[in-house]
Amino acid sequence: xxxxxxxxxxxxxxxxxxxxxxxxxxxxxxxxxxxPSGSGKSTLLRAVAGLQPLDSGRxxxxxxxxSGVPAHKRGVGLMFQDHQLFPQRDVGGNVAFGLRMHGVSxxxxxxxxxxxLDLVGLPDAAGRAVAALSGGEQQRVALARxxxxxxxxxxxxxxxxxxxxxLRERLVVELRELFGRLGTxxxxxxxxxxxxxxxxxxxxxxxxxxxxxxGTPLEVWQRPADAFVARFLGxxxxxxATVGDDAAVTPWGKLPVPEGAPQGTRPLLVRxxxxxLVPAGEGLRCTVAARTFRGTHVAVHLQPEDAPRLxxxxxxxxxxxxxxxxGVEFDAAEIVVLG
Numbered sequence: 001x002x003x004x005x006x007x008x009x010x011x012x013x014x015x016x017x018x019x020x021x022x023x024x025x026x027x028x029x030x031x032x033x034x035x036p037s038g039s040g041k042s043t044l045l046r047a048v049a050g051l052q053p054l055d056s057g058r059x060x061x062x063x064x065x066x067s068g069v070p071a072h073k074r075g076v077g078l079m080f081q082d083h084q085l086f087p088q089r090d091v092g093g094n095v096a097f098g099l100r101m102h103g104v105s106x107x108x109x110x111x112x113x114x115x116x117l118d119l120v121g122l123p124d125a126a127g128r129a130v131a132a133l134s135g136g137e138q139q140r141v142a143l144a145r146x147x148x149x150x151x152x153x154x155x156x157x158x159x160x161x162x163x164x165x166x167l168r169e170r171l172v173v174e175l176r177e178l179f180g181r182l183g184t185x186x187x188x189x190x191x192x193x194x195x196x197x198x199x200x201x202x203x204x205x206x207x208x209x210x211x212x213x214x215g216t217p218l219e220v221w222q223r224p225a226d227a228f229v230a231r232f233l234g235x236x237x238x239x240x241a242t243v244g245d246d247a248a249v250t251p252w253g254k255l256p257v258p259e260g261a262p263q264g265t266r267p268l269l270v271r272x273x274x275x276x277l278v279p280a281g282e283g284l285r286c287t288v289a290a291r292t293f294r295g296t297h298v299a300v301h302l303q304p305e306d307a308p309r310l311x312x313x314x315x316x317x318x319x320x321x322x323x324x325x326x327g328v329e330f331d332a333a334e335i336v337v338l339g
Contacts, residue, residue: 001024001025001026001060002025002026002027002029002061002062002152002153002185003023003024003025003048003059003060003061003153003185003187004023004024004025004058004059004060004063005021005022005023005024005044005047005048005057005058005059005060006022006057006058006060007020007021007022007056007057007058008020008021008022008023008044008047008054008057008058008059009021009054009055009056009057010040010043010047010052010053010054010055011055016209017038017040017043017209018040018043018044018047018054018209019040019208019209019210020056020057020210021040021044021057021209021210021211022211023044023204023211023214025153025185025187026185027185028183028184028185029185029186029201029202030176030179030184030185030186030188030199030200030201030202031186031187031188031200031201031202031203031204032188032189032190032195032196032197032199032200032202032203032204033045033187033188033189033190033204033205033206034189034190034191034193034196034203034204034205034206034232035189035191035205035206035207035212035232036191036207036232037191038208039206039207039208039209040206040208040209040210041189041206042157042158042189043209044189044206045078045155045157045187045189047059048076048153048155048187049071049074049076049078049155050066050069050070050071050074050076051071051078054067061074061075061076061152061153062152072101075149075151075152075153076151076152076153076154076155077098077146077147077149077151077153077154077155078146078154078155078157079142079143079145079146079154079155079156079157079159080142080157080158084142085130085138085141085142085145086130087130087131089130090126090127090128090129090130091117091122091125091126091127091128091129091130091133091141092110092113092117092125092126092127094130094141094142094145095112095113095116095117095126095141095144095145095148096109096110096112096113096148097145097148098145098146098148098149099112099113099148099149101149102149112148113126113144113148114126116144116147116148117144119144119147119178119182120140120141120143120144120178121140121174122137122140122141122144125137125141135164135167136167136171139159139160139171140171142159143159143175147182147184152185153185153186153187154179154184154185154186154187155186155187155188156186156187156188156189156190157188157189158189158190158191159175159188159190160172160190160192160195168192168195169194169198172195172198172199173198175199176198176199186199188200193232193233193234196217197217197221200217201216202214202215202216202217203215203216203217203220205220205225205229205232207228207229207232212225212226212228212229213225213226213229220233221233222336223336224269224336224338225338225339226267226338226339227267227269227338230267230269230336230338235269235271235272236309236311237269237270237271237272237275237310237311238267238268238269238338239251239252239267239268239308240265240266240267240268241255241265241266241267241268241337242264242265243257243261243262243263243264243265243266243268243337244263245263246259248261248268248335248337250268251306251307251308252270252284252304252307252308252310252328252330253284255268255270255330255332255335256330256331256332256335257332257335257337258332258333258335258336258337261337262337262339266337266338266339267337267338268335268336268337268338269335269336269337269338270310270330270334270335271313271334271335271336272299272311272312272313273313273331273334274330274331274332274333274334274335275302275310275311275312275313275328275330275334276312276328276329276330276331277300277312277314277318277320277326277327277328278326278327278328278329279326279327280324280325280326280327281327282327282329283327283328283329284304284307284327284328284329285304285305285325285327285328286302286303286304286310286325286326286327286328287302287303287323287324287325287326288300288301288302288303288320288321288322288323288324288325288326289301289302289303289309289322290322291319291320291321291322293316294313297313297314297315297316298313298314298315298316298319299311299312299313300312300313300314300319300320302326302328304328310328312328
């Protein structure tokens with residue numbers, strides 16, 4: 001492992017904001033840490049960077065304990081949400097800053113700056129003023145500056161958080177391609193699930209200073225570890241259920257469950273795609289409370305009698321109107337019994 005955290009703990013005022021966290025990041029791997037505000041994800045990043053001392057535990061890079069190693073000697077790159085560019089320096093001066101600190105010659109600096117600005121899609125921008133750049137361009141300059149000293153580990157703190165959604169979605173694809181081309185090892189933190197799932201080889205979900213789940217984006221999306229992770233990922237159809245051999249008793253009635261599902265009293269998730277609308281009078285009777293257009297589909301919010309609301313995913317042409325009466329049936333393939 002290039003990066004290893006072992007029982008890493010940070011306390012503020014007696015409260016553990018990072019609580020005995022174990023985490024490894026392999027060379028060339030892109031790991032995104034997800035979590036709500038206060039979950040400890042930014043503290044984790046700062047501890048790895050050397051900006052936040054640990055109260056206990058260890059951070060290792062290349063197998064070497066980083067205790068007592070100052071931030072500027074750890075060989076890691078760090079890019080913040082607000083970019084923190086130097087307004088008094090032009091673009092080239094910003095990108096070259098780390099190279100100057102490492103004693104790189106002016107000729108090598110110029111070559112490296114030109115190479116990096118080409119790489120991030122800003123050729124011939126070295127002489128431009130930082131204040132004249134758009135938010136997306138500033139983000140690219142900050143990335144080039146972080147990459148300039150060729151860090152063994154690049155860390156990103158909400159790197160696209162200040163950009164509008166369309167620009168964010170475009171840049172996250174470009175970042176993924178860029179890191180793959182360079183073989184960069186990346187540890188990023190974000191609260192945006194879409195950003196993490198598009199960028200990462202592995203997603204780590206944090207809650208209250210601990211890791212709630214770690215896995216590939218597909219693993220985490222298909223099988224959330226528990227009700228917290230499921231709800232954090234945006235799934236609303238989560239209820240307590242009594243799970244038997246092939247069915248679960250829920251507030252929505254008796255639902256099929258996948259073969260081999262764990263039994264007992266457990267939280268149960270029904271993905272919106274598993275809520276199938278059928279004619280009124282069939283299945284579970286519901287009233288359409290609201291509709292939300294999601295671009296690729298319509299989220300239909302359904303209110304059963306004496307049971308929690310359900311969300312169904314429908315094609316636009318098939319979505320019923322608010323106030324309509326419909327029936328609901330459930331698809332076992334879209335039902336997950338949670339831990």
